[in-house]
Amino acid sequence: MTVTLRLRDKDYEVRAGMTIRDALLQIGIEPDSVLPTRQGELITEDEILQEGEHIRLVSVISGGSLPSDPLGLGMRR
Amino acid sequence: MKCRKCGDRAVINMRQHKLALCGPHFLDWIPDQALRFIEKYRMFDADSRILVAVSGGKDSLGLWDVLGRLGFQADGLYIGLGIDGGTGYSAESQRKCEAFAEAHGLHLIVVDVAEVEGATIPTAASLTNRGRGKPCSVCGLTKRHVMNRVARDGGYDVLATGHNLDDEVAVLFGNTLNWASGYLARQGPVLEGRDGLIRKVKPFCRLYERETAAYALVRGIEYIYDECPHAVGATSIYYKETLNRMEADRPGMKLSFYLAFLRARQQGLFAEAADGPTDSLQACSTCGQPTTAPGQCAFCRTWDAVRARQRVSV
Numbered sequence: 001m002t003v004t005l006r007l008r009d010k011d012y013e014v015r016a017g018m019t020i021r022d023a024l025l026q027i028g029i030e031p032d033s034v035l036p037t038r039q040g041e042l043i044t045e046d047e048i049l050q051e052g053e054h055i056r057l058v059s060v061i062s063g064g065s066l067p068s069d070p071l072g073l074g075m076r077r
Numbered sequence: 078m079k080c081r082k083c084g085d086r087a088v089i090n091m092r093q094h095k096l097a098l099c100g101p102h103f104l105d106w107i108p109d110q111a112l113r114f115i116e117k118y119r120m121f122d123a124d125s126r127i128l129v130a131v132s133g134g135k136d137s138l139g140l141w142d143v144l145g146r147l148g149f150q151a152d153g154l155y156i157g158l159g160i161d162g163g164t165g166y167s168a169e170s171q172r173k174c175e176a177f178a179e180a181h182g183l184h185l186i187v188v189d190v191a192e193v194e195g196a197t198i199p200t201a202a203s204l205t206n207r208g209r210g211k212p213c214s215v216c217g218l219t220k221r222h223v224m225n226r227v228a229r230d231g232g233y234d235v236l237a238t239g240h241n242l243d244d245e246v247a248v249l250f251g252n253t254l255n256w257a258s259g260y261l262a263r264q265g266p267v268l269e270g271r272d273g274l275i276r277k278v279k280p281f282c283r284l285y286e287r288e289t290a291a292y293a294l295v296r297g298i299e300y301i302y303d304e305c306p307h308a309v310g311a312t313s314i315y316y317k318e319t320l321n322r323m324e325a326d327r328p329g330m331k332l333s334f335y336l337a338f339l340r341a342r343q344q345g346l347f348a349e350a351a352d353g354p355t356d357s358l359q360a361c362s363t364c365g366q367p368t369t370a371p372g373q374c375a376f377c378r379t380w381d382a383v384r385a386r387q388r389v390s391v
Contacts, residue, residue, distance in 0.1 A: 030318070030321050030322060030325060031325070032287055032321050032324055032325055033287075033318070033321050035089075035287065035290055035291055035294060037294070041088070042088040042089065042100070042291060042294055042295055043088065044078040044087050044088065044089065044090045044097065045090065046078050046090070058290060058294060058302070059302070059304075060286050060287045060290040060291075061243070061286065061314060061317050061318065061321075062134055062135070062136070062286070062304055062305075062308070062314075
């Protein structure tokens with residue numbers, strides 16, 4: 001039996017019985033970059049994955065046009 | 078994992094603070110921390126009129142929520158950028174902001190860029206050389222201009238933004254890699270107002286992005302999960318991912334980097350660089366907002382060029 005971890009529209013299958021943190025490292029996701037939720041509830045990464053369950057991962061990273069120039073005067077560089 | 082305060086099941090473990098908290102204690106902890114930073118950096122006081130720039134994302138709506146819970150008077154400003162990206166990104170962002178304002182009885186000011194300036198941000202970006210085809214440069218320039226104008230015209234004392242620690246550290250990292258000493262000299266939790274520039278503050282500047290996201294989730298704030306379609310591949314995200322890999326090995330590294338930078342800045346490490354081009358601010362000949370360039374500011378130059386090219390193409 002496996003556990004499904006879903007990040008955005010992508011599913012990852014891992015073995016039950018390991019911690020969420022170990023599962024994330026196994027599938028190459030940096031644990032600090034997501035928040036795991038079980039049935040809509042936020043859970044910590046030391047929780048043991050149960051057989052057949054679905055864990056939704058919420059990405060915490062956002063980005064875009066962070067200004068290098070704090071004044072943001074549109075100075076020519 | 079148990080909550081350090083009550084022993085109930087924790088919902089978040091903040092390794093950099095060696096602190097795990099349950100939902101209710103985490104929901105108390107975030108406003109306590111924000112208030113600590115507001116007071117420490119003298120951002121504003123109970124009588125201040127605050128304008129919060131909201132995008133529909135976790136940070137800005139979380140900040141608006143926290144300021145309200147702390148009893149501050151804060152109105153919201155949403156800037157409609159006209160970004161679709163196949164998901165109706167701007168329309169959905171605006172809906173999230175309007176729903177939040179309505180649910181909490183808050184005043185939201187909406188400025189639609191296409192209505193005011195004549196084109197959406199993606200259209201404007203396609204008609205200028207600024208940003209080499211990426212809309213982020215025109216977008217940032219436009220948002221900063223509109224935020225300053227609305228804040229000044231509305232008589233607000235301060236503009237608050239939802240920048241979190243990861244945002245601040247990503248900018249710091251980029252400016253350090255480029256040894257942009259002038260920019261380093263001006264980065265901080267507070268950017269003092271002067272010569273027509275509104276005072277800007279960042280009450281979440283010492284909260285990890287993971288914490289602000291968790292706050293929005295636990296608090297039940299409906300925010301837009303999707304990233305701006307134009308942010309894909311953004312340098313800021315690459316820096317954040319890089320810094321997160323370092324943080325994984327050394328919990329607290331991001332916070333230490335930022336705090337050590339603030340101490341160095343306070344001790345005058347960048348003082349010389351601070352005496353830069355902003356000393357000669359003057360009013361734009363078109364809009365009156367402060368600019369370092371003689372004549373028109375970058376915003377007016379860019380948007381005049383956009384409108385001129387629109388007329389040619391009709």
